[in-house]
Amino acid sequence: MDTDxxxxxxxxLEKRFGDFEAVKGIDFDVHRGESFGxxxxxxxxxxSTMRMVGAVSPVTGGELRLFGLDPATDGKAIRAxxxxxxxxxxxxxxxxxxxxxVIYGRYFDISYAESRAQARKLLEFVQLEDRATSKIMxxxxxxxxxxxxxxxxxxxxxxxxxxxxxxxxxxxARHVLWDRLYRLKQQGVTLVLTTHYMDEAEQLCDxxxxxxxxxxxxEGPPAELxxxxxxxxxxxxxxxxxxxxxxxxxxxGIGARQEVLPDRVLVYADDGEAALSEVHRRGASPESxxxxxxxxxxxxxxxxxxxxxx
Amino acid sequence: xxxxxxxxxxxxxxxxxPLTAMLLPPALRQAHRPFRILERHWFVGKTSFIWIILxxxxxxFFFLISTDLGFGGLIDxxxxxxxxxPYVEFVAPALLAASAMNGAMYETMxxxxxxxxxxxxESMLATPxxxxxxxxxxxxWATLRGAIYSVAFMAVMVxxxxxxxxxxxxxxxxSIVIALAFGGVGLTAATMLRSIEDFExxxxxxxxxxxxxxxxxxxxxxxxxxxxxxxxxxxHGVALLRxxxxxxxxxxxxxxxxxxxxxxxxxxxxxxxxxxxTLLT
Ligand SMILES: Nc1ncnc2c1ncn2[C@@H]1O[C@H](COP(=O)(O)OP(=O)(O)O)[C@@H](O)[C@H]1O
Ligand SMILES: [Mg+2]
Numbered sequence: 083m084d085t086d087x088x089x090x091x092x093x094x095l096e097k098r099f100g101d102f103e104a105v106k107g108i109d110f111d112v113h114r115g116e117s118f119g120x121x122x123x124x125x126x127x128x129x130s131t132m133r134m135v136g137a138v139s140p141v142t143g144g145e146l147r148l149f150g151l152d153p154a155t156d157g158k159a160i161r162a163x164x165x166x167x168x169x170x171x172x173x174x175x176x177x178x179x180x181x182x183x184v185i186y187g188r189y190f191d192i193s194y195a196e197s198r199a200q201a202r203k204l205l206e207f208v209q210l211e212d213r214a215t216s217k218i219m220x221x222x223x224x225x226x227x228x229x230x231x232x233x234x235x236x237x238x239x240x241x242x243x244x245x246x247x248x249x250x251x252x253x254x255a256r257h258v259l260w261d262r263l264y265r266l267k268q269q270g271v272t273l274v275l276t277t278h279y280m281d282e283a284e285q286l287c288d289x290x291x292x293x294x295x296x297x298x299x300x301e302g303p304p305a306e307l308x309x310x311x312x313x314x315x316x317x318x319x320x321x322x323x324x325x326x327x328x329x330x331x332x333x334x335g336i337g338a339r340q341e342v343l344p345d346r347v348l349v350y351a352d353d354g355e356a357a358l359s360e361v362h363r364r365g366a367s368p369e370s371x372x373x374x375x376x377x378x379x380x381x382x383x384x385x386x387x388x389x390x391x392x
Numbered sequence: 393x394x395x396x397x398x399x400x401x402x403x404x405x406x407x408x409x410p411l412t413a414m415l416l417p418p419a420l421r422q423a424h425r426p427f428r429i430l431e432r433h434w435f436v437g438k439t440s441f442i443w444i445i446l447x448x449x450x451x452x453f454f455f456l457i458s459t460d461l462g463f464g465g466l467i468d469x470x471x472x473x474x475x476x477x478p479y480v481e482f483v484a485p486a487l488l489a490a491s492a493m494n495g496a497m498y499e500t501m502x503x504x505x506x507x508x509x510x511x512x513x514e515s516m517l518a519t520p521x522x523x524x525x526x527x528x529x530x531x532x533w534a535t536l537r538g539a540i541y542s543v544a545f546m547a548v549m550v551x552x553x554x555x556x557x558x559x560x561x562x563x564x565x566x567s568i569v570i571a572l573a574f575g576g577v578g579l580t581a582a583t584m585l586r587s588i589e590d591f592e593x594x595x596x597x598x599x600x601x602x603x604x605x606x607x608x609x610x611x612x613x614x615x616x617x618x619x620x621x622x623x624x625x626x627x628h629g630v631a632l633l634r635x636x637x638x639x640x641x642x643x644x645x646x647x648x649x650x651x652x653x654x655x656x657x658x659x660x661x662x663x664x665x666x667x668x669x670t671l672l673t
Contacts, residue, residue: 099673137673138517158520166518172511174437185432189519191425237519 087150087243088113092136096143097130097296104130106296112241117273122293123379123390128276129169131293132245133346137161137272148241162190165239165271170244171230179229180205187236188254197236204232204348206260218309224255231262242266244275248282260285278390292382299385304378311384312316312376315337316355319347319361319368336363343381350380360375420664422525428521429529432512444537446542448495455487456480456548470610473640475557482579484554484638485563486607488545489629492567493574495541497598499534500578503663504585513671523672527664529574531656538571539564557639566636566649570629573652576659578627583666601626625655 089113098107105127112118120128133139137160146153148160175183180201181211195366205211212277218226227247234242247263248256263286277283279298282292284304292300292307298324305378317337321329326347333340337351346370351357354373361367382390437444460480471478506512513526546563549555585591605626611618621627628648635645 098419136518138514141670157523162520164518168514172515174432174436174512176512177432181435185428185435186515186519188428188431189425189516189521191520200566231462233515247599274580313642 088136091147091276092135092144092275095134095137095141095142095146097127097134101276104296105134108291108293108296108298108300110291110298112274114240114272115270116266117288118275119283119287119290120274120293121278121280121287121382121390123278126293127296128293129245132243132274132276133319136164136166136243137355155158162237165237165242167227167230167234167242167244167247170248173217173226173229176353178215178217179210179221179323181317183233183236185389186233190237191332192237200236201232204235209258210233210354212220222255224251224258227251227255228257229264231259232233232364235266239271241272241274244273246276246278248277248279256282279330280382280390283378292378292380292385294382294386294388299322300381307381308376308378311381313350314352314376315350315357316374316376316380317349317351317354317357317361318374319349320345320370321368329366330363333361334366336360339384342360343346343389348380348383350376412492420528420661423522423524423528425525426528426532427604429516429526430533432516433529433533433588434494442668444667445540445544448491448541451494452487452491452543452545452548455491455655456552456554458499459483459487460554466487472634472638473611475638475640477638481554481637482610482634483608484549486630486635487543487566488549489570489605489626489633490602491545492538492542492570493598493601493626493629494540496534496571496575497578497581497594499537500530500575500582501591501594503530503579503582504591507667507670513667517671523664523668527579527660527667531572531579531660534575534578535568535571537567538575542567542571555637557637557640560637560642561637563576563633566629566632569649569652569656570626570632573625573629573655573659576663578659580659580661580666582665584671605630625652628652 089111090110091300092108092110094107094109095105096103096107108131110118118330120131122128130139134153135148137148137157141153151160153160174185177185183201183204184194184197187200188194192200192361202211202214205214208231210225210228213221213225218229231247244263246260251259260282263273267286273286275286287304289303290307291298291303300311301314302310319329320326326345327342329347330340330342333347334348337349337357339350341348341350349357349361358371358373361371379390382388395621464478464480467479469478470482472482497541516526517523540562581594601624603620605624607626607630611621614621628651632645632648632652634643
């Protein structure tokens with residue numbers, strides 16, 4: 083394999099379930115050592131894409147290569163080099179925490195003694211060494227997620243696939259996970275993750291694609307996506323319930339662009355404070371106002387007309 | 393990079409055994425790691441294994457005791473292949489065959505939970521493990537349970553003096569073939585169950601099989617309809633073990649073995665295809 087050939091390469095990649103097209107021809111490359119993300123709302127086709135990349139779901143159109151290999155013919159060889167954290171944990175509830183890892187290592191033909199040693203090392207890495215003999219059931223959501231991550235590292239994967247690694251976790255558990263993933267990234271593991279949280283995408287991804295309804299609508303490093311697709315600042319205005327929609331005419335011409343959402347009005351401007359002064363000058367003062375930096379959420383809204391998390 | 397073909401490449405095994413390549417579906421041909429699956433099941437089952445073994449003893453014990461006490465004195469000797477044998481010696485190998493069947497079938501019912509609730513297979517299939525590994529591993533595990541039941545049963549038979557020939561030792565491999573066949577049948581059945589309620593159909597299918605496989609009376613008792621018995625997979629197991637117990641060896645026995653092995657291959661292949669279609673979407 084060429085040194086500059088991407089680890090993952092997709093061209094016109096499609097996934098069809100019967101008549102329904104979940105992934106409608108997407109192109110992307112993931113390079114070694116990179117941390118790459120799919121950001122998009124529920125149903126965008128993120129998991130469908132990840133399952134194809136994981137060589138468990140047959141590609142129904144287009145081309146997909148991992149390590150230069152075709153998942154249709156070399157699925158086993160590809161899976162041997164991947165670590166997979168699926169959207170649902172799928173831990174073996176019949177086995178305790180450590181045995182979950184040991185047996186999983188055996189699926190990769192790692193010797194029993196080596197698998198046991200690797201399991202202990204990884205439980206330490208995810209800070210669960212004191213839970214080694216616990217059953218799976220009593221663990222919290224965040225702990226199960228960490229066991230799943232430890233399990234996915236049993237074969238020292240070259241690429242780690244993480245499908246919504248922190249969805250459903252409380253903020254503290256999310257930070258613990260982010261910290262562990264950041265360490266892996268520093269160790270040079272190539273990360274591919276999906277998320278519908280823009281803060282997660284900003285924290286973990288060097289580069290990402292924004293997905294919507296089976297298509298990629300934008301691609302780039304998070305900061306660049308924001309710079310290209312959104313003015314620097316956002317002025318958030320909240321008017322009394324039901325009155326947000328009526329503000330249109332009064333705010334016309336302020337900032338570069340405006341979005342009226344059910345609960346607030348967003349004014350996009352390079353200088354948010356100046357825009358707010360103009361709002362007050364026109365006598366359209368809101369109940370509350372807030373100036374913040376543009377985020378990936380704004381990019382998504384701009385490109386699709388919808389919000390990421392409903 | 394361009395690939396010339398999307399067809400899977402022939403493995404060494406296929407080149408060496410073209411016949412296997414024709415008979416076995418691709419999922420099974422790619423199986424190299426079934427023992428990893430056995431290892432997983434052993435990890436899960438090792439603490440309760442003793443109960444399975446004990447269960448294997450008690451079931452035949454009660455069966456044989458009740459047959460011996462109940463029917464032994466009431467029913468005359470029965471003619472099998474030209475010799476008269478006591479009824480108990482006639483029935484015991486048939487019950488042994490049923491026991492191997494049950495051991496394997498009980499075990500495969502766990503497959504339903506592994507597919508639908510535990511998601512055990514899904515995490516296995518994210519690794520180099522293939523569907524072929526999973527089904528072969530599962531059928532071997534089911535066969536192991538059937539074999540344990542059989543050993544227990546044979547021990548009880550010997551202790552109660554229900555064996556009549558040293559050839560009877562061959563009933564063990566015979567039972568293993570039966571367990572293999574019903575492991576395959578059970579695996580396919582487990583992929584067809586849609587919900588826990590569907591488990592009620594399992595005895596509906598297995599009880600008539602148990603009763604009408606020349607288990608309790610010779611094929612001649614079925615009169616003109618005797619040929620129908622041949623359609624029962626269990627009958628081939630019963631006929632095989634009965635002949636071995638009496639030491640009545642003939643080439644015809646290989647026919648029964650062939651039928652049972654064919655059932656195993658079909659059962660495992662159909663199950664593999666169904667699991668592939670459910671999980672690898
Ligand atoms: N096995 C399947 N059969 C039919 N439709 C599916 C299947 N898996 C996913 N879909 C559909 O494909 C679309 C994309 O799903 P998914 O890839 O899970 O999106 P995401 O992970 O971005 O939420 C959804 O509309 C979903 O209902
Ligand atoms: Mg998803």
